[in-house]
Amino acid sequence: MRKFTADIGEEDFGKEVELYGWVHEVRDLGGLVFIVLRDREGFAQITLPKKVVDRELFKRARKIRRESVIRVVGEVKPEEKAPNGFEIIPREIEVLNEADAPLPLEVTEKVPAELDTRLDNRFMDLRKPRVQAIFRIRHVAIQAIREYFDRHGFIEVHTPKIVSTATEGGTELFPITYFEREAFLNQSPQLYKQTLMAAGFERVLEIGPIFRAEEHNTIRHLNEAVSVDIEVSFTDHEGVMRYLEELVKEVYEKINERCERYLEWLNLKLEVPETPFERLKYDEAVEIARKKGEEIVWGDDLSTAALKLIAEDYSGYYFIVDWPTESKPFYAMPYEEEPEISKTFDLMKGWLEIASGAQRIHQYDLLVRRISEQGLAPESFGFYLQAFRYGMPPHAGWGMGLDRLMMAILGLQNIREAVLFPRDRQRLVP
Numbered sequence: 166m167r168k169f170t171a172d173i174g175e176e177d178f179g180k181e182v183e184l185y186g187w188v189h190e191v192r193d194l195g196g197l198v199f200i201v202l203r204d205r206e207g208f209a210q211i212t213l214p215k216k217v218v219d220r221e222l223f224k225r226a227r228k229i230r231r232e233s234v235i236r237v238v239g240e241v242k243p244e245e246k247a248p249n250g251f252e253i254i255p256r257e258i259e260v261l262n263e264a265d266a267p268l269p270l271e272v273t274e275k276v277p278a279e280l281d282t283r284l285d286n287r288f289m290d291l292r293k294p295r296v297q298a299i300f301r302i303r304h305v306a307i308q309a310i311r312e313y314f315d316r317h318g319f320i321e322v323h324t325p326k327i328v329s330t331a332t333e334g335g336t337e338l339f340p341i342t343y344f345e346r347e348a349f350l351n352q353s354p355q356l357y358k359q360t361l362m363a364a365g366f367e368r369v370l371e372i373g374p375i376f377r378a379e380e381h382n383t384i385r386h387l388n389e390a391v392s393v394d395i396e397v398s399f400t401d402h403e404g405v406m407r408y409l410e411e412l413v414k415e416v417y418e419k420i421n422e423r424c425e426r427y428l429e430w431l432n433l434k435l436e437v438p439e440t441p442f443e444r445l446k447y448d449e450a451v452e453i454a455r456k457k458g459e460e461i462v463w464g465d466d467l468s469t470a471a472l473k474l475i476a477e478d479y480s481g482y483y484f485i486v487d488w489p490t491e492s493k494p495f496y497a498m499p500y501e502e503e504p505e506i507s508k509t510f511d512l513m514k515g516w517l518e519i520a521s522g523a524q525r526i527h528q529y530d531l532l533v534r535r536i537s538e539q540g541l542a543p544e545s546f547g548f549y550l551q552a553f554r555y556g557m558p559p560h561a562g563w564g565m566g567l568d569r570l571m572m573a574i575l576g577l578q579n580i581r582e583a584v585l586f587p588r589d590r591q592r593l594v595p
């Protein structure tokens with residue numbers, strides 16, 4: 166019977182199983198050959214005592230090159246010294262695809278490799294259980310996000326990724342040629358998810374790529390990232406912050422429930438964060454950084470240096486709320502009684518920004534004014550503005566970088582670790 170290595174247990178002792186996988190290691194002790202087979206769920210020891218197995222098979226087995234793909238049929242025997250307490254005495258080993266030598270990268274991790282070398286040989290790097298684990302956990306995180314929002318009455322949508330305008334400030338756009346016209350890769354589904362509020366969907370979720378022409382090379386910026394976006398009608402910024410903190414907590418819980426093996430491969434124990442997350446006002450955050458010696462002009466975004474100082478006091482998840490209106494995009498709702506600050510928030514984990522969101526302006530006139538005040542041309546927002554003229558409900562929403570969330574949950578040192586094939590200034594392949 167075909168099995169994954171991890172599914173083999175006591176009930177299989179004395180029975181024959183069929184395994185498919187890669188040759189992780191071959192140890193040749195003369196009269197005894199061990200092949201460590203690796204599949205997507207773990208390892209199995211294939212043991213070939215010269216005196217027991219077929220002679221032809223024994224001769225072939227000791228020559229199989231590492232990372233070749235094999236099929237093994239054999240009997241499961243209890244063996245205390247083998248990983249997981251069993252070994253397979255093979256009746257048959259079929260090489261389905263032989264690997265070349267030398268290998269471009271060590272899957273056994275006996276030799277450490279630079280991140281660049283790993284990313285250059287990503288297919289091979291991804292074979293490492295520790296690296297596989299990241300993506301198995303990322304899968305569960307996405308599952309948890311979908312389940313959470315499905316339960317809360319959201320519908321999942323897909324909006325265009327080829328667009329005609331910027332939404333998050335004009336400097337970080339990738340222009341493309343769209344027949345006779347100039348177009349761009351979308352920075353955020355912002356305008357479309359808001360437009361869907363005018364369409365009456367009330368609660369939407371999108372999980373999709375965003376593109377930003379970030380020039381700098383940092384451990385937290387990608388040029389292509391995956392963003393989890395929501396937009397909700399008849400609520401304010403506080404309403405969507407509650408979804409966000411509850412969601413983050415639930416993602417941790419579901420990972421703990423469903424990813425025991427993968428957390429073990431990463432040598433990680435996840436502590437579920439407590440909700441509600443603390444709300445730190447922008448003004449208070451500025452004060453903390455200033456007291457620690459950082460010069461900050463009120464109204465500016467918080468620099469990485471400032472955020473690192475703030476994170477000395479706030480190491481877990483927390484919100485920075487009530488940002489200066491001028492530091493946030495045009496669609497953010499200013500407080501009525503104090504319009505220089507806005508109903509906005511960033512979700513932080515220590516110094517790392519995970520998400521940002523706001524209550525939105527839903528009044529046409531105010532929106533046009535804010536677009537102009539930010540030095541943008543209302544004419545280029547035609548389809549978007551139109552949606553505000555014929556019945557736009559009050560609404561709020563946020564966007565969360567999925568890659569950043571994974572970085573935060575798994576404690577990864579570089580965002581590229583959370584992405585299969587990362588795109589950065591230097592990297593367009595693989």
Ligand code: ATP
Pocket residue numbers: 381382383386466467468469470518
């Ligand atoms: P987003 O870009 O989605 O708003 P972010 O976390 O990428 O979120 P930025 O606005 O890009 O945040 O940057 C946050 C702060 O970090 C800003 O003050 C910015 O000047 C600073 N920053 C950005 N890139 C770098 C960099 N490469 N090195 C140091 N500081 C940086």
Ligand code: AMO
Pocket residue numbers: 333352353354355377379385386387388389390392394395518519520521522523562563564565566567568569
């Ligand atoms: P913002 O520009 O803050 O907000 O982006 C939302 C979240 O997306 C992630 N992110 C990135 N991740 C990796 N690499 C990047 N270059 C990158 N840029 C952004 C971050 C960030 O917090 N329209 C608003 C959201 C909203 O208000 O609904 C927006 O795009 O985790």
